[in-house]
Amino acid sequence: MDDELIIGNRRFNSRFILGSGKFSLEMTKAVMENGGVEIATLAVRRANAGGEENILDYIPKGLTLLPNTSGARNSDEAVRIAMLARELGCGDMIKIEIIKDSRYLLPDNCETIKATKILADEGFIVMPYMMPDLSAARSMADAGASAIMPLGAPIGSNKGLLTKDFIKIMVDELDLPIIVDAGIGRPSQACEAMEMGCAAVMANTAIATAGNIPMMAKAFKLSIEAGRMAFLSKPGRVLQNGGEASSPLTGFLEDVR
Amino acid sequence: MKVNGKDHGPVLPMTVKGLVSSMGFREDRVAVELNGKIVSRARYADTALKDDDSVEIVGFVGGG
Numbered sequence: 010m011d012d013e014l015i016i017g018n019r020r021f022n023s024r025f026i027l028g029s030g031k032f033s034l035e036m037t038k039a040v041m042e043n044g045g046v047e048i049a050t051l052a053v054r055r056a057n058a059g060g061e062e063n064i065l066d067y068i069p070k071g072l073t074l075l076p077n078t079s080g081a082r083n084s085d086e087a088v089r090i091a092m093l094a095r096e097l098g099c100g101d102m103i104k105i106e107i108i109k110d111s112r113y114l115l116p117d118n119c120e121t122i123k124a125t126k127i128l129a130d131e132g133f134i135v136m137p138y139m140m141p142d143l144s145a146a147r148s149m150a151d152a153g154a155s156a157i158m159p160l161g162a163p164i165g166s167n168k169g170l171l172t173k174d175f176i177k178i179m180v181d182e183l184d185l186p187i188i189v190d191a192g193i194g195r196p197s198q199a200c201e202a203m204e205m206g207c208a209a210v211m212a213n214t215a216i217a218t219a220g221n222i223p224m225m226a227k228a229f230k231l232s233i234e235a236g237r238m239a240f241l242s243k244p245g246r247v248l249q250n251g252g253e254a255s256s257p258l259t260g261f262l263e264d265v266r
Numbered sequence: 267m268k269v270n271g272k273d274h275g276p277v278l279p280m281t282v283k284g285l286v287s288s289m290g291f292r293e294d295r296v297a298v299e300l301n302g303k304i305v306s307r308a309r310y311a312d313t314a315l316k317d318d319d320s321v322e323i324v325g326f327v328g329g330g
Contacts, residue, residue: 028330037328052329055270055322056289056296063295064328079329089302093324096297096304164330191330213330 012241014209016186017134017155019073019102023047024203025233026075026188027226028213029064036222037067044226050075050104050211053094065099074099075136079106083117084124091128103128104158104190105137114164118145122152129153138190141175143182150185157185158211161202162192165214169198173205180206196225196232203236204244268320278317283310286323296325 014021027046029037041049051064051074068074076094081087084107091103105128107120121137122145129135134155139145141159149157159176162168169192170176180187186208193199199210210233219225267274269285280288282298282305298305299322305313315321 029328030330032328034328050330051326053297053324054327054329056291056325058290063292064326065295074326076326077329089299092304093297093299093322094326096306097324097326098294099326211330 012237014186016136017102019134021047021073023230024209024237025199025230026050026190026209026211027216028211029068030213031217032222034062034064034067037064038069039223040216040226041069041072043223043230044216045230046072046226048073048075048102050077050213051094051099052077052079053090053097054080073102075102075104077104077106077138078124079108081105081107081124082109083107084120084127087120087124088127088131091124091133092131095133101132102134102136105135116140116160118142121145122148125149125154126152129155136188141172141179143175143178146179146183150183154185156188156208157183158188158190160191161189161198162194164191166192167194167215167218168192169194170201173201176202176207177205196228199229200232200236200239203233204239206240209233267315267317270321270323274321278315280315281311282313282315282321285315285321286310289323291323291325296323298323 014024023045025044027049029049078087078090087105087107105121105124107117108114109117116138118140125135125137136156137149137154138158146157162171188209189202189207190211193212194215202210216225
């Protein structure tokens with residue numbers, strides 16, 4: 010099907026972005042394969058003692074890596090982490106994630122706008138994780154973002170699309186891909202996000218905390234595909250009152266007068 | 267010298283290349299910051315370390 014996800018100058022067939030945290034390294038590959046994943050996020054951290062296994066050895070060839078700036082508390086730290094990520098040599102895509110609040114893990118939109126500008130000017134394909142706010146999203150678009158990643162609910166909560174109405178406003182008003190990131194806990198919620206026109210869904214904890222992890226990855230893949238197909242099909246109208254018969258209304262089994 | 271926030275002890279003279287290798291890292295799996303500035307891989311061999319340097323060595327890990 011000729012329906013690509015376009016982010017900056019990159020094109021993808023899958024609309025399921027996987028967060029790679031919380032999995033064992035052995036499980037990582039199975040999840041990516043079952044989910045038909047083409048983009049996976051990674052974090053940058055101080056390297057532990059040499060000789061340890063590296064997640065890059067467990068990621069299928071050809072997959073696009075999307076480093077995040079997790080751990081950053083302001084734009085300077087995010088820029089520093091992004092530069093290190095690019096130096097690691099896995100491309101120029103970056104998910105900006107700037108969090109000061111350690112209880113709810115909510116992103117700081119102001120600092121994120123600043124970092125978006127700096128990193129877009131540096132030539133990165135910038136994907137800011139943000140609190141769904143149309144005005145802030147417009148500023149990020151103006152600053153050079155290639156996609157906008159509003160949260161559905163707090164990171165790791167599995168609570169779903171709590172911010173649904175605000176994300177829909179962004180879908181309707183912005184030309185950039187809107188990718189729901191954080192909080193999605195069930196395939197039905199991912200499907201709903203896609204049905205309303207989101208360009209992709211990112212999930213991590215929903216899969217990592219499932220009883221059968223590879224099967225849940227497959228469930229997300231299918232639900233995201235179903236939601237996208239439903240969006241492209243243009244869902245039918247909703248009646249405010251009453252019903253409308255789906256079968257012919259001519260009565261039978263009674264006497265004809 | 268500090269490496270990743272810890273005192274590394276007096277192991278000088280040494281280059282970034284020597285440090286990365288002595289800690290058992292593969293060069294293509296790490297990025298190095300020396301006193302807040304990135305050192306590109308091509309410069310590891312001719313970047314000497316001093317006693318008061320602060321070095322960060324980072325790599326990718328799983329994360330959302």
